[in-house]
Amino acid sequence: MSKIDSQPKNILIFSLCVAAVLIFVMLYQSSGILFGKNSDETEDSSMQKVAILTSDEIRDQSWGSLAYRGQLKIEEEFDISTVLVSDLNTQERMLEATEELIKEGASLFIGHGREFSETFTYLAEKYPDVFFVTLHGMGKHKNQAVYTYDQRNLEYFLALAASMKSETKQIGVLESTKEDKRHSKFQQGLAHYAPEVEVHTQVVNSRDDGKKAVELMEQLLQKDVDVIYSKGNAFNQDVIEYAKKKGVYIIGYLDDQSYMAKDLVLTSLLNNVSEAYIAIMNDYFSETGITAGVNELTEEDGVYQLAPLGPMFTHEEVDYIMREIEKFNAGQLLFEED
Structure with missing residues (x-):
């Protein structure tokens, strides 16, 4: 056979070898998917493994989305491996997920809400070498802590x-x-500030039921309400959309929600929960470690603040509100408690 006749065969063999190499590389790179690796997890056997649990779903404007932000923040700041598990909305799911992650080597658990207190209190006694932390809630064991903060003082303003x-x-x-x-x-x-004002309150009994929130909002509007403080995490999207149709002012919650209606959102009460995660990890890696019991975070820790006031306020009004906040922080302004 001539060299010319053998060229097609050589080209075919070479092509098959290249294809085989490419297939091997693709299979190797996708082995995480083939063998069931969690996309929310970064793994390294030499790292401390931190598990974050939330009862909420991870979606825009939800309470659960703040757990995801906390995960990203501590991954960025600390040399750790993390896993985030969401939608743990029953005690059974919480218990099952936590015990499974303990078997996988998680040494620190952060429960994204007080609803994890009961499960963590039970497990803390059972697993003394694991540390359990909740945002808000309660804890009674030496390997259990609560990080809490009270942003409600900003509600005065x-x-x-x-x-x-x-x-x-x-x-x-x-x-x-x-x-x-x-x-x-x-x-x-x-x-x-305005004792002549009448306040009307409706309770949605959900963080994300936009349909019900709008129905209750309509009841408020029938009472001639023209400003609504909406504390709804995910349901605020629906509330603000409805406010745009009705032309009423809204005070937002969790995030600066002025991007949805800058001419109608007066301000928002911000919850920068990722800073609470940073505080937890700073304590965890400190010489003394996390202090069991309740750890109170303040405005200085950056976990809460007011969003910038909207364009409907004059410079004089903004200055007055800021001065009142400064007076309160200095102990020069007191409010009567109920």
């Missing part, structure tokens, strides 16, 4: 902002839960 922009002197509140209603300082702020 949300009330001041709302009173400045309400023409009808009818102001509404959309609460996520009855628990929030019992502890709100918004009404105390209104009693101080």
Whole structure:
């Protein structure tokens, strides 16, 4: 056979070898998928493994999305391996997921909400070498801690902002839960700054039920409400969209929600929960470690603040609100408690 006749055969053999190499490389790179690796997890056997658990789904504007941000933040700041598990909305799911992750080597658990307190209290006694932390809630064992913060003091000044922009002197509140209603300082702020204002409160009993939130919002509007403090995580998207149709002012929650309606969102109460995650990890890697029991975070830790006031406020109004906050922080301003 001539060299010319053998060229096609050589080309074919060479092509098959190249294809085989490419297939091998693709299979190697995708082995994480083939063998069931969690895309939310970064693994290194030499690293401390931190598990973050949330009962919520991970989606835009949700409470669960803040757990995801916390995960990204601590991965960026610390040499650790993390895994995030969401939608643990029953005690059974919480228990099952936590014990499975303990078997996989997780040494620190962060429960994204007080709902993990009961499960962690049970497991803390069972696994003394694992540390359990919840955002808010309770804990009683030496390997259990709570990181909490009370952003409600800023509600005094949300009330001041709302009173400045309400023409009808009818102001509404959309609460996520009855628990929030019992502890709100918004009404105390209104009693101080604008005692003539009437407050109307509706409880959605959900963080993300936009349909029900809008139905209750319509009931508030029928009472001539023209400013609504909406504490709804995910349901605020629906509330703000409806506010745009009705032309009423909104106070946002968790994020700066002015991007949805800059001419209608007065301000927002920000929860920078990822800073709480940073505080937890700083303590975990400190010489003394995490202090068991309740660890109180403050505004200085960066976990909460007011978003910038909207364009509907004059410079004089903004200056007045800022001065009132400064006076309060300096202990020069007191509000009557219920």
